Amino acid sequence: MNARAVLSKERIVEAAALVADRGGIAAVSMRSVAAEIGVEAMSLYHHVANKNALLDSLADWAFEQISAPEIDAPWRLAMVSRARSARSVLVQHPWALGMIEARPRPGTPLLRNFDRVFGCLLNSGFSAALATHMFSALDAYVYGFALTESSLPFTPGDGAEKSFAEDVAPSPDDYPHLVRTLGELMSSGTYSFADEFDVGLDLILDGFQQRLTQAS
Numbered sequence: 164m165n166a167r168a169v170l171s172k173e174r175i176v177e178a179a180a181l182v183a184d185r186g187g188i189a190a191v192s193m194r195s196v197a198a199e200i201g202v203e204a205m206s207l208y209h210h211v212a213n214k215n216a217l218l219d220s221l222a223d224w225a226f227e228q229i230s231a232p233e234i235d236a237p238w239r240l241a242m243v244s245r246a247r248s249a250r251s252v253l254v255q256h257p258w259a260l261g262m263i264e265a266r267p268r269p270g271t272p273l274l275r276n277f278d279r280v281f282g283c284l285l286n287s288g289f290s291a292a293l294a295t296h297m298f299s300a301l302d303a304y305v306y307g308f309a310l311t312e313s314s315l316p317f318t319p320g321d322g323a324e325k326s327f328a329e330d331v332a333p334s335p336d337d338y339p340h341l342v343r344t345l346g347e348l349m350s351s352g353t354y355s356f357a358d359e360f361d362v363g364l365d366l367i368l369d370g371f372q373q374r375l376t377q378a379s
Contacts (some may be wrong), residue, residue, distance in 0.1 A: 170202060172210040176220045183221065183258040184323035195216065223270035225259040228252045231279040237286035239368055242297070243279065246305050246364055260310055288375060297371050304367060308360055317335065319357040325349045 178199040182191050185329065193214055197204040211217045230248040232241030253260055277298075285292035315322040328345045335342040348354045 170200065170206055170210065172220065174200065175207055175217070176224045179217055179221050180224060180256065184256060187378055188218075188221075188262055191218065191221065206312055207269075219266050219268065219270060222259070222262050222264075222266045223272045224277055225252065225263050226270065226272040228256075229276060231276040232283040234279055234282035234286050236283055238283055238289070238373065241283045242280075242301060242368060243364060246301055247360075249305045250309050250312075250360060253306065253311050255322040257313040260306060261311075270313055288379065290378065291371060293371070293378065296374075300367055300371075301364075304363060308363065312357065312360075314358075315356065320355045322352075324354055325352075 167282065175196060179191050179196045182195050182199050187193075191214075193204045193207050196217065197207055207217075228248075229252050230245055232238075232245050250327075253263075280298055281294055284297060285291070289297065312319065317327045328349055333341050333345075
């Protein structure tokens with residue numbers, strides 16, 4: 164069976180994701196995606212109307228990878244699970260950071276995911292305002308952390324942080340507080356930047372737990 168015979172919208176979008184993983188979203192075109200599959204660009208138009216439609220579908224594909232909470236799940240566990248899932252997807256596919264919510268027409272996967280987030284929070288006693296604050300704070304944190312993590316000049320873990328700190332070696336005369344902090348962190352031998360994600364997540368959720376308790 165040749166490539167043309169098994170061509171589908173799903174296969175086209177998956178190929179677009181591979182192109183974006185290698186070269187960023189700017190590398191995605193009908194021609195580049197067709198080349199990834201091994202067909203002529205014109206073949207794609209039987210399944211995807213144009214490049215904008217392809218990008219819309221690619222944004223949907225990225226959001227489909229992010230787990231959505233069950234509405235009747237404990238809210239804190241649900242938010243942790245979704246945040247970790249989103250971070251994983253965004254680090255694995257950094258191109259999604261710039262487009263996952265930037266498309267002019269939100270897709271069904273995004274709307275469904277958002278609806279279930281709000282459903283879980285409202286079902287757990289959050290007011291609409293507090294649920295909105297939670298949603299905004301968590302997504303801003305996750306997106307910001309993923310952007311930082313995917314931009315680091317090293318891969319977190321396995322001593323990479325210590326090696327990097329030794330390479331940059333700031334002057335203790337010029338940056339005494341930074342040197343002290345780095346020294347104490349690296350002396351443990353177990354520090355990894357990636358661990359900061361759950362620490363920050365807990366701090367945010369602790370604050371909303373307190374707000375929810377006060378509102379009860």
